[in-house]
Amino acid sequence: MAGMPDLQTTLAALPSHRREMFEARVERWRPDLEAALALLYDDHTEVADRLVAQAAAAFAVRDEELHHLDLRRLLEPDWFQKPSMVGYAAYADRFAGTLAGVAEHIDHLADLGVCYLHLMPLLQPRPAPNDGGYAVADYTRVREDLGTVDDLRALARTLRGQGISLCIDLVLNHVAREHPWAAAARAGDPRMRDWFWVFPDRKVPDAYERTLPEVFPDFAPGSFSWDEEVRGWVWTTFNDYQWDLNWSNPEVLCAFADIILGHANNGVEVFRLDAIAFTWKRMGTSCQNQPEVHALTQALRAVARIACPAVLFKAEAIVGPADLLAYLGQGEHHGKVSDLAYHNSLMVQIWSMLASKDARLAAHALQQLPPAPTSTAWITYVRCHDDIGWAISDEDAAATGLDGHAHRAFLSDFYAGEFPGSWAEGLVFQENPQTRDRRISGSLASLCGLGKGDPMAVRRILLAHAVILGYGGVPVIWMGDEIALLNDPSWDQQPETAPERTGGRADNRWVHRPRMPWPVPESGSKVLDGVRRLVRARAATPHLHASVQAEVLTPRDNGVFLVARRHPLGTLLGAYNVMPEPRHVPVDLLHDLGLDPAAVVDRISGYPPFVREGAVQLAPYEALWMTS
Numbered sequence: 025m026a027g028m029p030d031l032q033t034t035l036a037a038l039p040s041h042r043r044e045m046f047e048a049r050v051e052r053w054r055p056d057l058e059a060a061l062a063l064l065y066d067d068h069t070e071v072a073d074r075l076v077a078q079a080a081a082a083f084a085v086r087d088e089e090l091h092h093l094d095l096r097r098l099l100e101p102d103w104f105q106k107p108s109m110v111g112y113a114a115y116a117d118r119f120a121g122t123l124a125g126v127a128e129h130i131d132h133l134a135d136l137g138v139c140y141l142h143l144m145p146l147l148q149p150r151p152a153p154n155d156g157g158y159a160v161a162d163y164t165r166v167r168e169d170l171g172t173v174d175d176l177r178a179l180a181r182t183l184r185g186q187g188i189s190l191c192i193d194l195v196l197n198h199v200a201r202e203h204p205w206a207a208a209a210r211a212g213d214p215r216m217r218d219w220f221w222v223f224p225d226r227k228v229p230d231a232y233e234r235t236l237p238e239v240f241p242d243f244a245p246g247s248f249s250w251d252e253e254v255r256g257w258v259w260t261t262f263n264d265y266q267w268d269l270n271w272s273n274p275e276v277l278c279a280f281a282d283i284i285l286g287h288a289n290n291g292v293e294v295f296r297l298d299a300i301a302f303t304w305k306r307m308g309t310s311c312q313n314q315p316e317v318h319a320l321t322q323a324l325r326a327v328a329r330i331a332c333p334a335v336l337f338k339a340e341a342i343v344g345p346a347d348l349l350a351y352l353g354q355g356e357h358h359g360k361v362s363d364l365a366y367h368n369s370l371m372v373q374i375w376s377m378l379a380s381k382d383a384r385l386a387a388h389a390l391q392q393l394p395p396a397p398t399s400t401a402w403i404t405y406v407r408c409h410d411d412i413g414w415a416i417s418d419e420d421a422a423a424t425g426l427d428g429h430a431h432r433a434f435l436s437d438f439y440a441g442e443f444p445g446s447w448a449e450g451l452v453f454q455e456n457p458q459t460r461d462r463r464i465s466g467s468l469a470s471l472c473g474l475g476k477g478d479p480m481a482v483r484r485i486l487l488a489h490a491v492i493l494g495y496g497g498v499p500v501i502w503m504g505d506e507i508a509l510l511n512d513p514s515w516d517q518q519p520e521t522a523p524e525r526t527g528g529r530a531d532n533r534w535v536h537r538p539r540m541p542w543p544v545p546e547s548g549s550k551v552l553d554g555v556r557r558l559v560r561a562r563a564a565t566p567h568l569h570a571s572v573q574a575e576v577l578t579p580r581d582n583g584v585f586l587v588a589r590r591h592p593l594g595t596l597l598g599a600y601n602v603m604p605e606p607r608h609v610p611v612d613l614l615h616d617l618g619l620d621p622a623a624v625v626d627r628i629s630g631y632p633p634f635v636r637e638g639a640v641q642l643a644p645y646e647a648l649w650m651t652s
């Protein structure tokens with residue numbers, strides 16, 4: 025194939041120890057690669073050869089320091105599962121202006137105990153509107169206002185020196201309409217047209233749309249957009265300027281393998297696989313969570329393992345509970361796909377518990393999830409840059425006596441501040457008149473009532489953090505939540521969101537993407553101290569290693585969410601009071617779990633919990649991590 029690096033020439037130029045290392049990795053991971061490709065393409069052996077050659081070319085130019093990192097990670101494969109692992113996610117510009125600016129604020133991250141930093145889309149997007157950078161026009165360049173690729177390399181190295189792994193977004197479901205691949209398709213190159221889904225008329229799009237849910241029903245209805253230049257209906261799941269790629273074309277896979285390998289060599293350690301659920305299309309389905317999605321991930325991961333095994337994949341699949349686990353590897357893909365995946369279900373249940381003051385639905389829904397593979401970790405989070413969609417199934421709701429639709433409507437009303445007694449100040453995002461689905465935007469602090477001066481707001485913020493930090497996995501703190509930033513009142517007057525830049529379609533997710541105020545304001549110190557305390561307690565609690573399952577227990581008191589973690593060192597019982605009044609955990613439960621009530625200590629406070637009348641007492645919104 026023209027332009028393809030020749031494997032033998034690349035290997036021959038390597039020192040012998042490197043060549044042996046490479047060959048050993050190919051022997052170890054090529055079977056995974058081939059097995060995945062066989063599920064996807066007819067010419068799979070040829071594609072495998074090509075990908076191994078690409079991996080060799082990247083391996084050959086990988087920095088000494090990164091080769092060393094590969095070695096360290098291979099020797100310590102559970103490095104990301106340790107309880108000391110805590111993540112932070114931010115837009116680089118909103119956190120610190122530029123990539124160089126981020127390096128100047130590492131002290132804040134280090135002070136918080138952060139070991140993993142996800143910087144939101146930082147590769148060159150199309151001009152606004154660009155969906156917060158999720159419409160990439162050039163994967164090889166850094167967003168101009170943030171810096172250059174050299175700055176990215178320098179930042180990755182600085183972070184690495186401080187024990188912080190850099191994560192970036194890999195937007196792989198779509199590219200910007202202005203990306204050279206799409207531009208070539210628009211210019212009439214038939215080969216490049218095949219990289220996308222373009223239809224001459226509505227016949228096929230209509231057939232697909234019969235079963236396709238809408239992602240942005242409000243500002244981008246439908247899943248196809250007519251493009252005058254390409255003279256066709258283009259598949260655009262998200263906005264009309266985000267063109268879905270055709271992953272059934274192996275060229276697309278090979279191109280993304282190169283993008284991953286290139287940024288891994290720039291020092292990126294984690295790739296967030298954006299909107300991964302949508303990458304494979306199948307007529308008659310929702311075109312989400314198709315089995316081939318996992319084969320694609322397995323292929324890309326095998327390539328990364330061969331060239332740069334320090335790299336992790338993080339699946340961003342914001343899907344229903346039943347589809348979630350496959351992203352961490354089930355069946356034949358076990359241990360071969362993403363190492364990390366967003367625990368969307370836990371996030372939703374945290375909000376549901378706070379609003380309903382009841383832990384039963386959360387317990388039931390989370391109990392239905394099969395255990396995650398022990399070599400992986402959930403990303404646990406309370407908020408991220410996106411809206412909250414109420415991913416609660418009708419079945420789970422019914423099992424706890426609720427009507428799914430009514431409960432989801434209640435949550436929308438509650439967090440939009442429309443329900444009597446609500447403390448929340450969220451905004452409705454993407455109201456869908458057909459399904460009556462209403463998602464919610466808003467910052468953690470505003471959704472917890474801080475803006476309305478609710479006296480329990482700080483406790484709620486800390487309780488939510490305690491749940492994600494005590495669940496196991498990799499907790500990721502969303503920028504600003506650690507200092508209780510409220511909704512940004514100027515969200516619709518920002519350069520990114522100003523109506524004249526966005527065609528009048530305001531995206532209110534910007535309400536919870538504020539700028540970080542430096543120095544950290546005094547108003548945030550209470551929450552900051554509390555989060556810091558939780559992070560420190562977590563790091564000193566080996567029971568929270570991600571290889572140990574979070575076992576959600578049926579609540580003994582409906583207002584207390586219970587999570588047991590049976591570690592070889594002993595059991596940890598996490599108890600979270602989701603109510604604004606005192607609740608309890610019966611001492612019998614401690615006995616049942618093998619905990620000695622007389623010797624139990626709460627790892628968060630460092631003290632024994634308060635036991636009275638045969639029960640551990642919890643103050644309003646109190647969290648306990650009990651071990652004995």
Ligand code: GLC
Pocket residue numbers: 155156158195262298299340409410
């Ligand atoms: C992911 C991102 C979201 C974006 C979408 C399309 O879900 O988190 O912000 O709108 O992908 O790229």
